Amino acid sequence: MEFLYAIFTILATLLLMLFICFLALLVKIFTGKSIKNPKHPPVAGTVLNLLLNFNRLYEYLTEVAEKHQTFRLLAQDQSEIYTTDARNIQHILKSSFDMYTKGQYLQGIANDLFGQGIFVVDGVNWKQQRKLASFEFSTRMLRDFSCDIFRKNAVKLITTVSQSSMANDIIDIQDLLMKYSLDSIFKVGFGADLNCMEGSNSVGSTFIKAFDDTTSLIYWRYIDPTWKVQRLLNIGFEASLAKNVKYVHRFVQEVISKKRDQMEMQQNNDKEDILSRFLIESKKDPDKMNDQYLRDIILNFILAGKDTTANTLSWFFYMLCKNPQVQERIVQEIRETIEGNSIDEFVENTTDEALEKMHYLHAALSETLRLYPAVPVDGRCAEADDILPDGYKVKKGDNVYYIAYAMGRMTNIWGHDAKDFKPERWLNNGCFQPESPFKFIAFHAGPRICLGKDFAYRQMKIASIGLLRYFRFKLADEKRAVAYIPTFTLHVNGGLHLLAISRPD
Numbered sequence: 220m221e222f223l224y225a226i227f228t229i230l231a232t233l234l235l236m237l238f239i240c241f242l243a244l245l246v247k248i249f250t251g252k253s254i255k256n257p258k259h260p261p262v263a264g265t266v267l268n269l270l271l272n273f274n275r276l277y278e279y280l281t282e283v284a285e286k287h288q289t290f291r292l293l294a295q296d297q298s299e300i301y302t303t304d305a306r307n308i309q310h311i312l313k314s315s316f317d318m319y320t321k322g323q324y325l326q327g328i329a330n331d332l333f334g335q336g337i338f339v340v341d342g343v344n345w346k347q348q349r350k351l352a353s354f355e356f357s358t359r360m361l362r363d364f365s366c367d368i369f370r371k372n373a374v375k376l377i378t379t380v381s382q383s384s385m386a387n388d389i390i391d392i393q394d395l396l397m398k399y400s401l402d403s404i405f406k407v408g409f410g411a412d413l414n415c416m417e418g419s420n421s422v423g424s425t426f427i428k429a430f431d432d433t434t435s436l437i438y439w440r441y442i443d444p445t446w447k448v449q450r451l452l453n454i455g456f457e458a459s460l461a462k463n464v465k466y467v468h469r470f471v472q473e474v475i476s477k478k479r480d481q482m483e484m485q486q487n488n489d490k491e492d493i494l495s496r497f498l499i500e501s502k503k504d505p506d507k508m509n510d511q512y513l514r515d516i517i518l519n520f521i522l523a524g525k526d527t528t529a530n531t532l533s534w535f536f537y538m539l540c541k542n543p544q545v546q547e548r549i550v551q552e553i554r555e556t557i558e559g560n561s562i563d564e565f566v567e568n569t570t571d572e573a574l575e576k577m578h579y580l581h582a583a584l585s586e587t588l589r590l591y592p593a594v595p596v597d598g599r600c601a602e603a604d605d606i607l608p609d610g611y612k613v614k615k616g617d618n619v620y621y622i623a624y625a626m627g628r629m630t631n632i633w634g635h636d637a638k639d640f641k642p643e644r645w646l647n648n649g650c651f652q653p654e655s656p657f658k659f660i661a662f663h664a665g666p667r668i669c670l671g672k673d674f675a676y677r678q679m680k681i682a683s684i685g686l687l688r689y690f691r692f693k694l695a696d697e698k699r700a701v702a703y704i705p706t707f708t709l710h711v712n713g714g715l716h717l718l719a720i721s722r723p724d
């Protein structure tokens with residue numbers, strides 16, 4: 220009885236909070252001076268519209284963006300401005316970089332998990348991490364080490380798919396690719412083996428689950444206006460979030476301690492992984508670069524590298540099943556470029572040189588990211604009043620978001636066939652032609668453009684070349700609708716179920 224009473228009290232508190240938010244928004248709608256002012260972006264609704272359309276969030280934003288290139292949704296304290304205008308995007312991400320930051324809103328939401336990591340911080344902290352990480356990412360050592368890991372893991376990927384193919388089993392390719400990318404980023408990040416793909420490490424599976432649950436629950440904070448109360452009372456989603464964050468932090472902390480001990484024992488080993496290189500760097504400034512700081516850096520890299528590439532590859536395979544002629548065209552390019560008698564020899568031959576020759580594959584991956592950007596919506600917070608290049612006013616504290624998902628589908632940006640999957644649009648005489656990063660915004664743009672872009676393309680190419688060379692993929696159930704779950708990245712809801720048919724040599 221007492222338990223039921225507690226549940227009732229919690230639900231009543233949450234409903235009351237929602238009701239207060241709703242009233243606050245109503246007051247704002249009827250009294251807000253800027254609501255009908257044409258100098259401000261048109262109001263398309265309130266943030267409650269996001270909650271009501273949660274399951275089709277990006278379709279909803281696309282529909283509104285088709286009517287207004289820039290619009291806003293009212294929130295309690297500020298406006299949430301959304302834009303698909305490349306001029307505005309260049310302004311917030313580059314020309315007025317210092318005026319648009321990650322902001323306290325995002326930091327308040329993401330801090331519990333990502334602490335002081337590169338994704339969340341601004342100013343001096345960001346500059347220091349960016350400088351260090353850019354240097355590491357440009358080294359030949361990291362490039363060679365990571366490609367070597369991608370190849371070794373690609374062999375495991377092919378072997379796993381081969382077993383399912385022989386048994387005629389359905390494969391959840393997204394699940395497998397998640398494991399592939401987590402094993403890879405873990406090895407490149409920490410120099411440690413997680414072995415998720417082989418399923419030999421139950422600790423690895425528990426870590427993935429805790430990490431995934433944590434990121435979904437953090438994302439929910441954008442939608443749920445009652446999350447702060449839940450956190451304060453340690454109830455509902457927030458109670459489960461707190462438990463998961465604790466587990467993830469403890470896990471990473473242990474990896475760091477182990478690495479430190481290992482490095483002290485083996486003075487002369489090659490410091491190829493990112494953590495070892497940051498640990499060496501930390502000796503120069505041990506007070507600032509303490510274990511917690513290193514934990515935040517590494518967690519941010521896992522977030523950056525795991526879901527983005529695995530999700531993109533999943534949508535890529537989905538597109539190839541929907542467009543079998545593109546699948547065959549890629550296989551033709553693979554056969555023309557890379558040879559090898561055994562799987563090991565073939566994968567070993569996916570050298571940097573070979574990857575660079577594969578223009579059509581590069582185009583097909585970019586086309587996937589145009590329609591299914593791994594980060595579908597991203598934004599910045601205005602630190603001062605401003606006017607966007609399209610003439611609309613922004614108030615200090617407003618968030619300005621760009622909708623990458625909508626942009627890829629807009630005919631005013633990509634032409635009448637914007638919604639079609641056409642790798643050819645990226646090619647000129649068979650050679651890949653890059654687009655302006657403010658138009659093709661999947662990797663962000665300006666000084667904070669994705670640091671792992673080349674790294675990600677190499678990883679995605681090595682995995683897809685290996686899989687497509689040995690198998691033809693088709694959807695296990697053509698009738699099953701494929702949709703996304705709205706989180707930080709574009710995740711296929713319920714996985715992507717495929718059949719892999721062995722290709723003759």
Ligand code: HEM
Nearest residue numbers: 523524527528531593594597661662663667669670671675
């Ligand atoms: C298809 C794969 C990927 C896509 C689409 C992608 C996209 C993005 C986007 C949109 C951002 C901007 C986030 C923001 O500041 O709001 C970003 C930042 C970043 N990405 Fe990626 N990413 C991918 C893979 C990777 C990988 C594999 C790594 C590293 C292992 C990586 C490392 C980073 C880092 C460190 C930043 C932060 C840069 C900064 O704030 O200065 N990314 N990425």
